[in-house]
Amino acid sequence: MATNESADGVFTPPLTISRAEFLGQGSDRAFREAIYTTVLALESLLKCREIFGRVLGLTGSQFAVLMGAAYRQGEHGVSIRELAEHVRLAAPHVTTEVGRLIHRGLLTKRQDEVDRRSVLVSLSPDGKDAVRSIAPIVRRVNDLLFEGISAAELAIVEKLLRRLTLNADLIFAQVRRGDLIEERTGLGEALQA
Template sequence: MLSHLVAKQDSPEPASSITESWQAAHGEPQEAEGGRASSALSTSLKSLLKGGSDKDFRRLIYNLLSLSNVMVRNREHFAAYIGVTNQQYVIMTILYETPGATVSHIANQIHVSSQFITLETGKLIKKGLVDKRPHELDRRSVSLTLTERGQTLLREVWPLRRRTNDLTFQSLTKEQAAILDQIIGSLVMGAQMALHELEAPHRSGRRAPSIERKPKSGLADPSQ
């Protein structure tokens, strides 16, 4: 069961901001429990540290990345099966679930720019898979819908998608699936907050100090 992941706990101390963490990296490192410098830890949240070590947390991150990479590769197979790109396939599935969706709705759904969605839907329109028409309530926007051909292609890939998802999530009970959904939702919100801070104007163009330093060759200068 995953219930222990959402069990009531004492509220962890708030994490330092990314800016504060960056500044701390240029000061004297503090020793964490277990003797490892705290500046080398990948998190400062006590709830994610075990005996002062972030080893278990890093394993969690690697597992999440592995799962994400495999799921993207699976989706690439779905997309190739119906002759579109990965992102175009995602757009088509959203339009199947939400007929008449706008460009901004799709962009918000998958966290990309409206310009990107406009470009990709333009390609789908040329392929005869998506149709557009003026939005009924906002004439500055357009409603996007799948054509009959687009719907047919998605219906043809559904059995492949269903089999893949059955194999991927077969170990979860109904209760575990609900808890996982809650956890992933919270992680997505936190990740968006972190990305917003990483992309803040005051961080624009900032790089690690050592990048500008010339590496030592280890050889004596013959002119000296």
């Protein structure tokens, strides 16, 4: 097994990707920096969501569910499943947050007339007021956050992140089946959480 140390004892980490287009002079350093920058950017977006929620006395997840309902309710409301897909949170988590938002008077729910097993969620009058009240702050933050970024660049980022999400879903499926990582590592359980 290679030691990854030079003669003078300097450790060189093994490559974390083998695709040639991501390597520069045999190093994955630029790739690693891109990963770290992506994580930092995503953490920043989540912090903004937390701030928006805090302004309304909500958590970041509750804010996402409230805004998701605002954008997806249409004329009749939005199902929990559709809302969960839109805000990219697990359906059980969305169900919990919807319950909390109903308790706070920001959402309402009613039985779906077409699928009697499902419920449809809509903004209450107070929920509409909350969305209206936070909109100027969200708009101001987004204007600053996306300063210097064109619509075309954002579309490229969205396409890239969508592909990354799809690829990650394939990896998680392989982990659950035990095809990618042996169970003894504990990573299978960690990735399923």
